[in-house]
Amino acid sequence: xxxxxxxxxxxxxxxxxxxxxxxxxxxxxxxxxxxxxxxxxxxxxxxxxxxxxxxxxxxxxxxxxxxxxxxxxxxxxxxxxxxxxxxxxxxxxxxxxxxxxxxxxxxxxxxxxxxxxxxxxxxxxxxxxxxxxxxxxxxxxxxxxxxxxxxxxxxxxxxxxxxxxxxxxxxxxxxxxxxxxxxxxxxxxxxxxxxxxxxxxxxxxxxxxxxxxxxxxxxxxxxxxxxxxxxxxx
Amino acid sequence: xxxxxxxxxxxxxxxxxxxxxxxxxxxxxxxxxxxxxxxxxxxxxxxxxxxxxxxxxxxxxxxxxxxxxxxxxxxxxxxxxxxxxxxxxxxxxxxxxxxxxxxxxxxxxxxxxxxxxxxxxxxxxxxxxxxxxxxxxxxxxxxxxxxxxxxxxxxxxxxxxxxxxxxxxxxxxxxxxxxxxxxxxxxxxxxxxxxxxxxxxxxxxxxxxxxxxxxxxxxxxxxxxxxxxxxxxxxxxxxxxxxxxxxxxxxxxx
Numbered sequence: 178x179x180x181x182x183x184x185x186x187x188x189x190x191x192x193x194x195x196x197x198x199x200x201x202x203x204x205x206x207x208x209x210x211x212x213x214x215x216x217x218x219x220x221x222x223x224x225x226x227x228x229x230x231x232x233x234x235x236x237x238x239x240x241x242x243x244x245x246x247x248x249x250x251x252x253x254x255x256x257x258x259x260x261x262x263x264x265x266x267x268x269x270x271x272x273x274x275x276x277x278x279x280x281x282x283x284x285x286x287x288x289x290x291x292x293x294x295x296x297x298x299x300x301x302x303x304x305x306x307x308x309x310x311x312x313x314x315x316x317x318x319x320x321x322x323x324x325x326x327x328x329x330x331x332x333x334x335x336x337x338x339x340x341x342x343x344x345x346x347x348x349x350x351x352x353x354x355x356x357x358x359x360x361x362x363x364x365x366x367x368x369x370x371x372x373x374x375x376x377x378x379x380x381x382x383x384x385x386x387x388x389x390x391x392x393x394x395x396x397x398x399x400x401x402x403x404x405x406x407x408x409x410x411x
Numbered sequence: 412x413x414x415x416x417x418x419x420x421x422x423x424x425x426x427x428x429x430x431x432x433x434x435x436x437x438x439x440x441x442x443x444x445x446x447x448x449x450x451x452x453x454x455x456x457x458x459x460x461x462x463x464x465x466x467x468x469x470x471x472x473x474x475x476x477x478x479x480x481x482x483x484x485x486x487x488x489x490x491x492x493x494x495x496x497x498x499x500x501x502x503x504x505x506x507x508x509x510x511x512x513x514x515x516x517x518x519x520x521x522x523x524x525x526x527x528x529x530x531x532x533x534x535x536x537x538x539x540x541x542x543x544x545x546x547x548x549x550x551x552x553x554x555x556x557x558x559x560x561x562x563x564x565x566x567x568x569x570x571x572x573x574x575x576x577x578x579x580x581x582x583x584x585x586x587x588x589x590x591x592x593x594x595x596x597x598x599x600x601x602x603x604x605x606x607x608x609x610x611x612x613x614x615x616x617x618x619x620x621x622x623x624x625x626x627x628x629x630x631x632x633x634x635x636x637x638x639x640x641x642x643x644x645x646x647x648x649x650x651x652x653x654x655x656x657x658x659x660x661x662x663x664x665x
Contacts, residue, residue, distance in 0.1 A: 218514065235516045237456050238640025262569070263453040264630050275452065275513045275569060 214354030234279035244268035282338035422606025434555035441560035460518035470496035544612025
């Protein structure tokens with residue numbers, strides 16, 4: 178598989194900020210991460226008490242439904258010429274779907290939002306090269322870093338469940354030894370991810386299909402919930 | 412040559428002819444798709460899913476055939492069927508574990524597999540050779556003229572060592588089940604009525620298997636209108652699939 182033509186570029190002259198060391202707060206107890214993280218497939222399991230509306234994809238029929246949402250959002254809605262690897266028309270399913278873990282949120286009408294989570298070093302990740310270079314530049318250990326891709330929402334839904342998907346991943350993954358997330362997103366979505374504690378790296382790439390994408394990093398500081406949620410809980 | 416020998420050789424010849432015809436039809440089906448497209452991952456998921464449902468509890472059929480009174484004086488065939496049941500019993504887990512390596516559970520049972528079990532589980536009790544004829548098809552249909560197309564079908568960038576154990580198991584030359592089953596039939600000195608049932612089962616098995624294969628190759632074939640999205644799989648079965656190891660196949664005789 179050939180890598181997309183992605184350029185690693187900085188948008189400003191400022192030096193990249195190093196990721197800060199973990200800070201403990203009164204209520205946020207950092208998870209001991211001395212051991213290697215568990216595989217994502219073993220980590221991203223349903224947590225019915227904390228996240229009753231979040232599910233993990235295990236059935237091809239559900240993946241196909243998500244693939245249709247993706248096609249509608251990315252290909253039909255945004256005109257991105259992403260290629261699918263399955264016969265189903267109007268359904269975007271890619272090699273990464275079989276090495277990563279797909280999760281989704283539900284409401285009474287079915288799937289509301291979905292997202293794919295993989296190891297940053299997964300060879301099926303189209304942006305692995307860019308992400309690995311970003312990780313190296315910010316001294317982020319690759320073996321503790323995951324990536325979130327293909328965030329979609331049902332057209333009828335506001336998208337608020339996207340926050341729950343990210344919270345779910347953070348809770349499950351940090352408790353299992355993961356710490357960082359590197360991802361890229363369209364510029365208009367950067368404020369959304371900043372609220373979730375992602376930081377801009379100043380690195381962007383021109384994706385042949387998606388256009389300009391900003392690379393963001395989340396350092397959870399080994400805390401399974403956001404600082405803001407900790408403060409609210411005090 | 413005695414009359415009974417002649418009748419027996421005619422019966423076997425008819426069975427071989429059924430197998431040859433099934434291979435030709437299977438080759439045509441695969442060729443109709445593969446000439447212009449490579450195999451896709453969703454076709455592979457459908458293939459493994461129908462194999463999971465088709466081979467689950469397969470030992471019941473072979474032990475039911477072995478239990479029939481007509482095998483009382485055909486102990487060689489009975490022994491073969493008992494060994495075959497033991498060998499095949501866990502293969503459904505191999506298919507399911509290959510799917511688990513793709514992060515998926517099997518699809519729900521396709522309607523054509525439902526038809527297979529509904530028909531053969533009923534007929535096997537009184538007419539066991541009908542089911543044995545179908546087994547002769549299952550074990551041989553990928554051979555002959557179909558072989559090169561099957562080989563072509565089983566290529567894809569999504570195939571890895573971890574998710575192709577079922578294929579490797581069934582294509583391995585150390586496991587020539589197709590020849591073994593025909594040899595066991597040949598040595599059993601069957602009567603014309605048995606051969607008639609074998610041929611009937613071979614033809615009906617061909618129809619149903621080719622429908623399953625078509626369901627896997629063409630996701631929008633008629634049978635797909637009965638498809639459901641999710642399989643109800645209890646936690647124990649899911650754990651059984653997830654923790655399955657190929658070493659379990661080797662320890663079956665213990």
